[in-house]
Amino acid sequence: MSHIIFLHGASSSGKSTLARALQAQIELPFWHISIDHLRDAGVLPSERFRRGDFDWPALRPAFFEGFHRSLAAYAGAGNNLILEHILDDEKWLPGLQSLFSPFDVYFIGVHCPLPVLIEREAGRGDRPQGSARRDFETIHAGKTYDLEVQSLDGVSLNTERILNGWRTGRRDSDFSRSAGAA
Numbered sequence: 001m002s003h004i005i006f007l008h009g010a011s012s013s014g015k016s017t018l019a020r021a022l023q024a025q026i027e028l029p030f031w032h033i034s035i036d037h038l039r040d041a042g043v044l045p046s047e048r049f050r051r052g053d054f055d056w057p058a059l060r061p062a063f064f065e066g067f068h069r070s071l072a073a074y075a076g077a078g079n080n081l082i083l084e085h086i087l088d089d090e091k092w093l094p095g096l097q098s099l100f101s102p103f104d105v106y107f108i109g110v111h112c113p114l115p116v117l118i119e120r121e122a123g124r125g126d127r128p129q130g131s132a133r134r135d136f137e138t139i140h141a142g143k144t145y146d147l148e149v150q151s152l153d154g155v156s157l158n159t160e161r162i163l164n165g166w167r168t169g170r171r172d173s174d175f176s177r178s179a180g181a182a
Helices: 015-025 035-040 046-051 056-076 092-099 114-124 131-138 155-168 174-181
Strands: 003-009 030-034 080-085 104-111 147-150
Touching: 003 015, 003 155, 015 030, 015 080, 015 155, 030 035, 030 056, 056 080, 056 092, 092 174, 104 155, 104 174, 114 131, 147 155
Parallel strands: 003 080, 003 104, 030 080, 104 147
Antiparallel strands: none
């Protein structure tokens, strides 16, 4: 069975840094995957979306449906994933629960104080202003995680916590509960 370590947190909360640290220390090979990788690799015609050549709001649902299906395909082929994602659409969680039901999912809430998120967002310059605040206010509501970490606790400590928790095999999140109900 493939493993998915799912890092869920606001934009600029430190998911990428944490994912890289996990990938460097975990005893099995894991792919580190995120929307940012696709964007940064030029998969999306981002500049044309910015110019208004294409209607991103109209195309966004199909893009994310394809992205989510691709994750299940990677895991279904036997690949372990460290996924960093922001569940900012209420339909995504049930869809991913279904797609990920054959896999061991360790669902982690990555938290960061709002002032730090705002500062990081401004420093990056590659995020729409206000996205970190919007995420902070909404994305964790109603979610049940296997583990929750605070980014200000530091990458080393959070990596240790995640690896220790993942290695126990105990799961009690939105993903393990949906698998038990299926």
